[in-house]
Amino acid sequence: MMHRFLLLLFLLPLLAFAQDVVQDVETIPDKTTLKILNPSLQDQQTLKMRLPNGLEAILVSDPHVKQSSVTMTVQAGAWQDPDAHPGLAHFLEHMLFMGTREYPAESEFERFISEHGGRTNAFTHGDFTSYIFSVQTSGLPEALKRFASFFKEPLFNPSGVERELHAIDQEFAQAFNNEIMRQYFVIKNLANPDHPVHRFQSGNSATLSKATTQTLKTWFDEHYSANLMHLYVLSSLPLSELKTQVASAFTAIPNKDRSPFQTSAAVFQKTLQGSLVRMASLKNDYTLSLFWEVPAHFSKMLDSHPEDVICYVLGHEGKESLLAFLKRSGLAFELSCGSFDISSSTHLLNLQIKLTKKGFEENNLVLMRVFQALKRLREESFPPSLFQEISQLYAQRYQFQEHDEPFDWATKQAGWLAQEPIETFPELSQIISKFDPQAISDLMKGITAEKAVIVLSAPKEAHTDTLDQKEPWMQIAYRIDPIEKEQLQKWTSIETDPAIHFPKPNPFIAYRLSSSESLYKRQDYPNIPSPAILLENAGIRFYYTKDPFYHVPRSFISFDIQSPVIKDGSPQSVVLTDLYVDALVDHLNEMIYDAKTADLNVSIERNLGAIRITLEGFSESLQKFFPPFIQQLLNLQLSEVRFAILREGLQKEYENVLREMPVLQTLDYFKAAAYRSYTTYAQKRSAIGKISFETFQNFASKLLKKTFIQGMFVSSLPKEEALELVKTLDRSLHPTASSYAAPYTPQTNSFPEKGPFSILSSTKAQGDALMLILEINGFSPTLRNTQQILSMALSPAFFSELRTKQQTGYIVLSNSLDLEKHLYNYFAAQSTSHTPQELLWRFEQFLEAYVQNLKTSEIPQERFELLKAALATAIQEPPPSLKSYGEQQFKLAFEIKDLDWMKKRLAELPSLTYEHFISFATDFLGRQNKRRLAIQLDGKIEDEQAALNYEPLRNIAAFRAVK
Numbered sequence: 034m035m036h037r038f039l040l041l042l043f044l045l046p047l048l049a050f051a052q053d054v055v056q057d058v059e060t061i062p063d064k065t066t067l068k069i070l071n072p073s074l075q076d077q078q079t080l081k082m083r084l085p086n087g088l089e090a091i092l093v094s095d096p097h098v099k100q101s102s103v104t105m106t107v108q109a110g111a112w113q114d115p116d117a118h119p120g121l122a123h124f125l126e127h128m129l130f131m132g133t134r135e136y137p138a139e140s141e142f143e144r145f146i147s148e149h150g151g152r153t154n155a156f157t158h159g160d161f162t163s164y165i166f167s168v169q170t171s172g173l174p175e176a177l178k179r180f181a182s183f184f185k186e187p188l189f190n191p192s193g194v195e196r197e198l199h200a201i202d203q204e205f206a207q208a209f210n211n212e213i214m215r216q217y218f219v220i221k222n223l224a225n226p227d228h229p230v231h232r233f234q235s236g237n238s239a240t241l242s243k244a245t246t247q248t249l250k251t252w253f254d255e256h257y258s259a260n261l262m263h264l265y266v267l268s269s270l271p272l273s274e275l276k277t278q279v280a281s282a283f284t285a286i287p288n289k290d291r292s293p294f295q296t297s298a299a300v301f302q303k304t305l306q307g308s309l310v311r312m313a314s315l316k317n318d319y320t321l322s323l324f325w326e327v328p329a330h331f332s333k334m335l336d337s338h339p340e341d342v343i344c345y346v347l348g349h350e351g352k353e354s355l356l357a358f359l360k361r362s363g364l365a366f367e368l369s370c371g372s373f374d375i376s377s378s379t380h381l382l383n384l385q386i387k388l389t390k391k392g393f394e395e396n397n398l399v400l401m402r403v404f405q406a407l408k409r410l411r412e413e414s415f416p417p418s419l420f421q422e423i424s425q426l427y428a429q430r431y432q433f434q435e436h437d438e439p440f441d442w443a444t445k446q447a448g449w450l451a452q453e454p455i456e457t458f459p460e461l462s463q464i465i466s467k468f469d470p471q472a473i474s475d476l477m478k479g480i481t482a483e484k485a486v487i488v489l490s491a492p493k494e495a496h497t498d499t500l501d502q503k504e505p506w507m508q509i510a511y512r513i514d515p516i517e518k519e520q521l522q523k524w525t526s527i528e529t530d531p532a533i534h535f536p537k538p539n540p541f542i543a544y545r546l547s548s549s550e551s552l553y554k555r556q557d558y559p560n561i562p563s564p565a566i567l568l569e570n571a572g573i574r575f576y577y578t579k580d581p582f583y584h585v586p587r588s589f590i591s592f593d594i595q596s597p598v599i600k601d602g603s604p605q606s607v608v609l610t611d612l613y614v615d616a617l618v619d620h621l622n623e624m625i626y627d628a629k630t631a632d633l634n635v636s637i638e639r640n641l642g643a644i645r646i647t648l649e650g651f652s653e654s655l656q657k658f659f660p661p662f663i664q665q666l667l668n669l670q671l672s673e674v675r676f677a678i679l680r681e682g683l684q685k686e687y688e689n690v691l692r693e694m695p696v697l698q699t700l701d702y703f704k705a706a707a708y709r710s711y712t713t714y715a716q717k718r719s720a721i722g723k724i725s726f727e728t729f730q731n732f733a734s735k736l737l738k739k740t741f742i743q744g745m746f747v748s749s750l751p752k753e754e755a756l757e758l759v760k761t762l763d764r765s766l767h768p769t770a771s772s773y774a775a776p777y778t779p780q781t782n783s784f785p786e787k788g789p790f791s792i793l794s795s796t797k798a799q800g801d802a803l804m805l806i807l808e809i810n811g812f813s814p815t816l817r818n819t820q821q822i823l824s825m826a827l828s829p830a831f832f833s834e835l836r837t838k839q840q841t842g843y844i845v846l847s848n849s850l851d852l853e854k855h856l857y858n859y860f861a862a863q864s865t866s867h868t869p870q871e872l873l874w875r876f877e878q879f880l881e882a883y884v885q886n887l888k889t890s891e892i893p894q895e896r897f898e899l900l901k902a903a904l905a906t907a908i909q910e911p912p913p914s915l916k917s918y919g920e921q922q923f924k925l926a927f928e929i930k931d932l933d934w935m936k937k938r939l940a941e942l943p944s945l946t947y948e949h950f951i952s953f954a955t956d957f958l959g960r961q962n963k964r965r966l967a968i969q970l971d972g973k974i975e976d977e978q979a980a981l982n983y984e985p986l987r988n989i990a991a992f993r994a995v996k
């Protein structure tokens with residue numbers, strides 16, 4: 034009794050305080066103009082407000098979001114690093130997670146969030162820094178208090194300073210494997226020394242070792258201020274509640290009335306413009322990249338987005354596009370155009386072309402084509418009808434946007450918060466409302482050969498001239514040469530080519546879009562009717578359901594084409610299928626590009642022993658696209674020259690896997706262990722060289738002779754219209770009755786019981802990796818439920834022990850997985866300081882301690898009940914979008930082969946007891962479970978001294994002999 038009174042006594046003044054702060058909040062009018070038409074987003078309500086300390090907050094209440102998520106963008110960043118401590122802003126970003134005056138325990142926030150089913154992330158940009166988290170809504174009020182304390186009085190504890198420095202090092206080492214990062218680092222190094230982009234903003238233990246608690250405090254006081262903070266909160270809680278919580282947690286953040294960072298310095302000096310940079314790539318790829326600095330006022334034109342409009346044309350892949358032209362001449366594989374935002378107002382326009390070997394050798398010819406394409410854009414007025422189309426597409430995408438995973442949703446807001454005024458947020462960042470031909474033409478005036486920085490990236494040995502310079506932070510070899518004046522002038526005064534033109538009208542745009550009311554309450558899931566057979570005969574099995582929840586004018590259709598010539602365990606057959614898929618994509622590219630632009634996504638890929646085709650987007654677009662698409666699909670044409678180019682591209686792709694992050698590479702080994710027949714990348718690399726054009730032609734002629742199709746169709750279209758499309762597919766693929774009578778199912782092996790086993794291998798990529806996999810014996814709804822409950826507790830504990838506490842690596846992850854009716858839990862880390870063997874010991878030690886403390890501290894009964902309830906809620910919520918629902922149903926139909934699987938899981942969950950759970954977890958994680966496989970991958974380490982690499986010696990005498 035006493036307790037209650039005390040509590041109330043403390044509570045009352047708090048409530049009074051909350052009332053006060055809410056009264057001082059200024060409401061900001063919402064000036065968005067376009068209505069969101071997706072019914073599942075119709076119940077969203079938004080409140081925009083400014084707190085008395087100047088902090089701006091956007092609160093979005095949405096009853097349908099599964100979790101709450103929050104983004105804070107602060108207009109302070111790496112470009113304000115003190116000269117003595119490069120990387121300080123980034124380091125500070127890490128340190129805010131390491132304890133505050135109100136919540137002093139180290140990593141307390143991280144722990145709280147993971148215990149409430151959420152995630153955190155943060156990143157530091159040139160002129161802003163963003164912090165993001167998601168959390169179960171029940172934990173939001175507490176999480177907001179903890180989060181707000183980041184920005185009031187962080188502690189910057191010396192012990193944390195040391196450990197987080199290690200994390201910064203590991204994070205930077207990870208960037209070494211990234212090709213875009215490498216280009217950016219060379220550009221940074223060449224940039225104007227008076228522009229802050231020139232400096233090293235990631236930081237490492239060398240540049241930050243002298244940063245003390247005081248350095249961090251001083252910088253924080255100088256640059257973090259409430260008037261530079263922009264908060265975004267998405268939650269199912271009502272607006273009034275969110276308002277009170279945000280106001281009471283964030284009003285106390287001090288306002289020091291700071292201004293955001295600004296510079297008038299140019300990124301590219303005159304001397305750098307019009308020069309060619311040749312640099313060493315990591316992967317076996319040839320890339321030609323052109324960069325132009327966009328004057329700051331263009332990047333602020335949020336209503337007309339001239340950069341995006343220009344890139345819509347340059348990056349187009351239709352018949353008369355620059356890319357189509359380069360491809361016809363065998364010069365390029367891919368092309369993309371976009372704005373490379375190095376701060377909220379400093380943008381580089383970037384045109385990136387992936388070249389063939391021929392294109393690399395004749396890069397001057399490629400450049401000539403680029404400048405011909407630019408010429409047209411510079412000299413001809415921009416067609417208003419084309420702008421109309423672009424604007425319509427952006428608006429549609431915005432109005433029919435779908436629910437995203439809450440954490441990803443929050444992440445998307447981060448950059449927009451830094452650039453767009455709160456009144457219109459986030460509309461102007463996402464649509465192009467105003468046609469401004471003057472701005473387009475003004476911007477184009479600066480997109481010339483003379484103003485470009487051209488980067489040609491290829492493996493070191495491919496360059497004819499020596500790369501005589503070194504980028505200091507990643508040690509990237511490069512050279513820079515000015516391009517001769519006459520050449521530049523020639524490119525500028527070049528004639529346009531009639532083959533390269535503005536894009537033609539897109540035939541697949543949907544014009545009759547509308548949406549309807551929801552029929553089901555979302556809590557009904559999964560107890561709603563499952564998809565049913567739409568069409569079945571000897572050659573096809575297709576399921577269909579009308580969109581049960583989302584009520585958007587969209588469709589998801591996905592199907593596997595199986596053929597007896599596709600054999601998942603035969604390297605030759607697998608490589609031929611990969612080539613066939615690439616040939617299809619190449620053949621259909623112009624059509625697929627138009628579809629994608631009209632928001633109908635099309636993917637064609639090999640999935641084990643089948644070709645999987647997935648289309649997702651507006652139903653109206655699908656109806657226009659599907660029949661001609663299927664017709665073209667059957668009409669594959671491939672010349673010998675084109676075949677050679679595609680084979681060159683695929684060969685590079687296989688080789689480049691060796692340069693991927695080591696932790697990703699372990700997946701290939703895992704699949705090879707799990708599937709009964711599987712072809713690894715190493716096998717594909719050795720098989721591809723032997724494949725001739727004749728072999729391919731022979732394979733291609735047989736592939737569609739006999740096929741079996743299995744598919745899933747979830748759609749706004751009524752059954753008859755859906756059936757019509759599927760019949761088109763069936764009739765086209767099976768004109769006569771010749772179907773493949775023995776449908777294929779991938780087969781998996783169980784791990785042997787007499788383990789544990791380990792596989793040792795090496796990679797050329799940066800970092801060591803370890804993946805430990807444990808297999809569960811059996812497969813049932815109850816086992817899957819039990820496994821998932823365990824993972825919900827185990828994964829964050831693993832992360833916090835191996836990443837936060839032990840700092841073994843920057844990438845540390847663990848999860849549960851179901852694959853072809855087998856259940857696995859995996860634990861993985863990538864490290865530049867710990868060998869795979871050392872990681873394995875630590876993983877096992879973690880598991881041993883976890884089992885020992887299972888009932889006492891890790892998962893006591895109360896926690897088990899909470900996790901169980903959380904799982905029940907998760908199963909009852911339908912997937913966030915029509916697409917994710919379609920993907921789930923596909924898996925249930927064809928992999929688990931039980932459309933009632935989710936219903937069964939829900940029905941069996943209540944009977945899972947604590948005793949059963951503990952005995953399962955103990956048996957599964959404990960040493961007695963020998964179904965364990967460790968994949969150890971030995972990678973390149975810059976600083977070999979950092980790792981404890983025990984050298985085996987024969988005896989003590991040998992040890993004594995070491996000098």
Ligand SMILES: [Zn+2]
Nearest residue numbers: 123127201204
């Ligand atoms: Zn970081």
